[in-house]
Amino acid sequence: MTTTTRPLAIVTGASGGIGREIALALATRGYDLLLIARNASGLARTAEAAGAAGARSHCLPLDLSGPADAIRANLQAALDADGRVPAVLVNNAGFGIAGRFDRIDPAAIDGQIAVDIAALTILTRAVLPAMVAAGRGRVLNLASTAAFVPGPGLAVYYAAKAYVVSLGRALAVEMAGTGVTVTTLCPGPTRTGFAERAGMAGSRLFSGNPGLMTAGQVARIGLEATFAGRPLVVPGRANRLGAILSRLAPPQLAARMVKRLHPDQS
Numbered sequence: 001m002t003t004t005t006r007p008l009a010i011v012t013g014a015s016g017g018i019g020r021e022i023a024l025a026l027a028t029r030g031y032d033l034l035l036i037a038r039n040a041s042g043l044a045r046t047a048e049a050a051g052a053a054g055a056r057s058h059c060l061p062l063d064l065s066g067p068a069d070a071i072r073a074n075l076q077a078a079l080d081a082d083g084r085v086p087a088v089l090v091n092n093a094g095f096g097i098a099g100r101f102d103r104i105d106p107a108a109i110d111g112q113i114a115v116d117i118a119a120l121t122i123l124t125r126a127v128l129p130a131m132v133a134a135g136r137g138r139v140l141n142l143a144s145t146a147a148f149v150p151g152p153g154l155a156v157y158y159a160a161k162a163y164v165v166s167l168g169r170a171l172a173v174e175m176a177g178t179g180v181t182v183t184t185l186c187p188g189p190t191r192t193g194f195a196e197r198a199g200m201a202g203s204r205l206f207s208g209n210p211g212l213m214t215a216g217q218v219a220r221i222g223l224e225a226t227f228a229g230r231p232l233v234v235p236g237r238a239n240r241l242g243a244i245l246s247r248l249a250p251p252q253l254a255a256r257m258v259k260r261l262h263p264d265q266s
Contacts, residue, residue, distance in 0.1 A: 152262065233237065
């Protein structure tokens with residue numbers, strides 16, 4: 001059992017990108033870290049960097065597309081060994097797959113739903129009771145501006161992020177008065193490994209886009225909103241304007257416009 005006055009933060013997808021930047025920012029704010037991702041070497045690098053800021057980190061290499069019971073058991077074992085009630089949970093892990101829905105490998109779709117929707121839900125449910133009992137806690141869920149429109153060519157990812165936004169808004173209201181806050185972060189296109197993994201690196205969203213934000217910028221804005229208890233934040237003026245306009249457009253028109261931003265699916 002850990003004996004320290006430093007609070008504990010859990011960060012998924014912490015091996016790179018926005019998750020890594022959030023983890024390092026939390027370390028500088030005085031948090032110890034439970035870092036979760038599939039990439040063990042990436043986790044180790046994040047832990048080493050966080051250590052320079054005084055954080056003690058436990059790395060939990062875990063495939064969040066695996067069975068729900070295994071995810072719960074691994075998390076609970078790590079928390080039991082630590083002994084602290086998590087002060088912060090960051091559900092950052094997620095990925096997208098570009099392509100026409102009927103042509104994508106069904107197993108790949110299953111994995112995306114498991115990580116983007118199921119794992120986020122499982123982990124949030126796992127920590128909320130202890131946070132509520134302690135009367136304090138912050139949950140930060142990573143969604144996307146993709147949540148606000150249909151996404152032909154990346155249909156499951158857009159739909160998954162809409163789920164994250166809906167869940168987060170509901171939980172923010174449910175948690176009112178408990179001392180626990182739930183914040184949903186909706187970044188636009190960001191300089192991370194997402195585009196390459198999704199097969200989107202050459203798309204209009206990422207190639208030559210002068211409005212791309214860095215992972216560090218998104219992490220900073222997301223954490224500021226989290227500690228302020230804001231229910232939802234869209235980083236960047238252009239992204240906020242786009243989110244507003246997309247919700248005003250007829251859904252089918254918005255879907256056709258989004259399709260033009262993605263790789264050709266013909």
